[in-house]
Amino acid sequence: DIQMTQSPSSLSASVGDRVTITCRASQTVSSYLNWYQQKPGKAPKVLMYAVSSLQSGVPSRFSGGGSGKDFTLTISSLQPEDFATYYCQQTYNTPWTFGQGTKVEIK
Amino acid sequence: QVQLVQSGAEVKKPGASVKVSCKASGYTFTDYYMHWVRQAPGQGLEWMGRINPNSGDTNYAQRFQGRVTMTRDTSITTAYMELSRLRSDDTALYYCARDESSSSYNWFDPWGQGTLVTVSS
Numbered sequence: 001d002i003q004m005t006q007s008p009s010s011l012s013a014s015v016g017d018r019v020t021i022t023c024r025a026s027q028t029v030s031s032y033l034n035w036y037q038q039k040p041g042k043a044p045k046v047l048m049y050a051v052s053s054l055q056s057g058v059p060s061r062f063s064g065g066g067s068g069k070d071f072t073l074t075i076s077s078l079q080p081e082d083f084a085t086y087y088c089q090q091t092y093n094t095p096w097t098f099g100q101g102t103k104v105e106i107k
Numbered sequence: 108q109v110q111l112v113q114s115g116a117e118v119k120k121p122g123a124s125v126k127v128s129c130k131a132s133g134y135t136f137t138d139y140y141m142h143w144v145r146q147a148p149g150q151g152l153e154w155m156g157r158i159n160p161n162s163g164d165t166n167y168a169q170r171f172q173g174r175v176t177m178t179r180d181t182s183i184t185t186a187y188m189e190l191s192r193l194r195s196d197d198t199a200l201y202y203c204a205r206d207e208s209s210s211s212y213n214w215f216d217p218w219g220q221g222t223l224v225t226v227s228s
Contacts (some may be wrong), residue, residue: 001169005193007117031212032212032213034192034214034215036152036215041204042216043204043219043220043221044215044218045191045216045217046214046215046216049207049209049212049213049214050210050212053209053212055214055216071129087151087152088151089214091212091213091214091217093177094154094166094168095154095156095169095170096142096152096154096213098151098153099151099154099166100151101151102151
């Protein structure tokens with residue numbers, strides 16, 4: 001199975017901050033990398049697919065980058081509604097695995 | 108709009124089985140794979156497998172092979188996930204999620220609201 005490791009596991013940031021979350025795969029996943037946002041008590045919601053394609057309706061302050069084994073999710077200016085847990089997911093090989101999550105909290 | 112509505116919470120004893128349903132609406136049910144993902148309390152997301160609603164073909168994660176069965180009823184646009192020989196560490200929120208794709212890329216959208224399965228003696 002491909003292991004996905006996110007860093008940091010949690011972070012504290014202020015509204016307006018630029019935030020970057022990293023996701024590393026145990027082997028190449030090419031560009032088969034997605035990002036999800038999950039708020040407490042809610043199902044995950046896709047933000048980005050194929051590394052950097054923004055899902056319809058997702059604000060442009062979210063961006064994704066990387067290829068192969070190393071990927072990033074960047075929020076250019078953190079907004080109050082962005083405080084949540086973020087997960088990366090690879091769909092290169094089954095089982096399609098997720099990172100352990102990064103919790104973004106209010107400073 | 109596309110919507111996935113799951114069945115209600117379940118409490119089961121160790122060794123029992125549970126069957127969770129996922130009612131799809133707002134799209135052609137047989138055109139999109141359906142996935143099942145679970146999330147233990149306070150933990151991350153774990154992919155369990157997927158079903159092709161058109162053919163009924165399934166792919167299961169190795170760790171669930173032999174214990175999970177995914178089925179569908181196209182007449183009522185509903186997918187099912189049955190997990191047998193339940194253990195306490197199967198206590199989790201179980202989600203269905205529709206497969207979306209473009210070119211060869213896949214992602215999950217939307218997700219059901221989740222079904223809490225509690226395994227306790």
